[in-house]
Amino acid sequence: MSLIAVEEAHRRLMAATEPVRRTTLVPLREAAGRILAEDVLAKRTQPGFDASAMDGYALRAEDTRAPFRALAVVGESAAGRAFDGRIGPGEAVRIFTGAPVPEGADAILIQEDAERSEDGALIPQEGVSPGQHIRPAGVDFSAGTVLLARGTLLSPGAVALAASGGHPEILVLDRPKVAVLATGDELVPPGADVGPSQIVASNGYGVAALVEAAGGTVVDCGIAPDDDAEIAGHLDRALAEGCDCFVTIGGASVGDHDLIGKVFEAKRAEMAFLKVAMRPGKPLMAGRIGDMRLVGLPGNPASSMVAATLFLAPLVERLAGRPERPMTRAAILGSDVPENGLRTDFMRARAVVDADGTIVATPLPRQDSSLLSIYAAADVLLMRPPHAPAARAGESCRIVDLS
Numbered sequence: 001m002s003l004i005a006v007e008e009a010h011r012r013l014m015a016a017t018e019p020v021r022r023t024t025l026v027p028l029r030e031a032a033g034r035i036l037a038e039d040v041l042a043k044r045t046q047p048g049f050d051a052s053a054m055d056g057y058a059l060r061a062e063d064t065r066a067p068f069r070a071l072a073v074v075g076e077s078a079a080g081r082a083f084d085g086r087i088g089p090g091e092a093v094r095i096f097t098g099a100p101v102p103e104g105a106d107a108i109l110i111q112e113d114a115e116r117s118e119d120g121a122l123i124p125q126e127g128v129s130p131g132q133h134i135r136p137a138g139v140d141f142s143a144g145t146v147l148l149a150r151g152t153l154l155s156p157g158a159v160a161l162a163a164s165g166g167h168p169e170i171l172v173l174d175r176p177k178v179a180v181l182a183t184g185d186e187l188v189p190p191g192a193d194v195g196p197s198q199i200v201a202s203n204g205y206g207v208a209a210l211v212e213a214a215g216g217t218v219v220d221c222g223i224a225p226d227d228d229a230e231i232a233g234h235l236d237r238a239l240a241e242g243c244d245c246f247v248t249i250g251g252a253s254v255g256d257h258d259l260i261g262k263v264f265e266a267k268r269a270e271m272a273f274l275k276v277a278m279r280p281g282k283p284l285m286a287g288r289i290g291d292m293r294l295v296g297l298p299g300n301p302a303s304s305m306v307a308a309t310l311f312l313a314p315l316v317e318r319l320a321g322r323p324e325r326p327m328t329r330a331a332i333l334g335s336d337v338p339e340n341g342l343r344t345d346f347m348r349a350r351a352v353v354d355a356d357g358t359i360v361a362t363p364l365p366r367q368d369s370s371l372l373s374i375y376a377a378a379d380v381l382l383m384r385p386p387h388a389p390a391a392r393a394g395e396s397c398r399i400v401d402l403s
């Protein structure tokens, strides 16, 4: 299978990828950021009664016509403590914001437009029209209305709406389970003694963080040596545990110790691609075994992060049921860039917003794919299409956000 273009690889990866079907009932406090698995219907009407929108007096609008005459204040209605009588002509009730409007009243006179005489009578100073400052019952929603549709990404506002509709818990899609395995005889965990010719396994941490930000949950498989039986054992366990995706880091290239392609082949995986025409991240594989997705990321630190940002994150977002978002957005170049070769280049770059609100992206000085210090300092990837001619500062370009 040959080198394929980024867009084609993306299309193959996403083909026939559906959100997970497993669901969980979660307390509302844990629902933000999750995807609704069913429509949420209002269990109640909001507000359940005609409510005052202001502090003042509930009265009959017709009693506020000039010349103003004194009205008798016959009681009080506060939020949570309604006035349970009815008001008649020439009467008013002291009322506060959120309190039920008493029967017989059809408007609220705000207290700034009212005077009280020494004997307690109310003298309106302004006329009001019927309905003024009253929130009718059901103005927000009525019982039975669909408040939130299945598939909604639950924003803080959506969570508040579900609460208002009378739901203490909510049914959401499960987070896709993503197994992450770092491979390589040279790898030791951070904090361990690092022997000669060993290095610290860093990429799994970055990849796991990306998976979680995309709505997935990580099954950390740790580090496997360059041994196909051990790697295959991790893959079998991921399958047995019902993982939605099995991600490897390293061993994706062509060296004698690069075993991932061999393991996937031995497991009769259906491969979507084995190499992508991009820099960094060319040795990137994807496929599936049944419903479990496979992603073989390259080992170089910036390569694995770039490949995971461009391919793994959108895959996990789709599995999680999140709405699709465009991969790139417009920016302008902050410095000149040379012509590009045949692979799409994703240059690590700093982005600033200029006075007009335009994003200006400037590539960082060193682009070697082993440099995590540079990757971590980048805000965006500056995308250079295959064979793009040299371009000058100020020309338009496309960027990918790193977050």
Ligand SMILES: Nc1nc2c(c(=O)[nH]1)N[C@H]1C(S)=C(S)[C@@H](COP(=O)(O)OP(=O)(O)OC[C@H]3O[C@@H](n4cnc5c(N)ncnc54)[C@H](O)[C@@H]3O)O[C@H]1N2
Pocket (backbone or CB within 6 Å): 182, 183, 184, 186, 187, 199, 200, 201, 202, 203, 204, 249, 250, 251, 252, 253, 254, 255, 258, 280, 281, 282, 283, 297, 298, 299, 300, 301, 303, 369
């Ligand atoms: N003859 C060729 N050699 C290479 C090619 C090629 O096309 N032909 N491609 C190069 C490119 S591009 C990349 S990227 C790398 C990727 O190769 P692998 O995926 O097989 O990665 P490894 O060889 O296992 O490791 C590369 C490098 O990254 C370090 N590494 C690996 N895992 C981790 C980790 N979890 N945390 C931190 N660092 C990690 C590893 O020690 C190596 O230094 O292949 C080129 N070679």
Ligand code: MOO
Pocket (backbone or CB within 6 Å): 278, 279, 280, 281, 282, 283, 298, 300, 302, 303, 369, 370
């Ligand atoms: O894809 Mo490799 O990432 O160019 O170093």
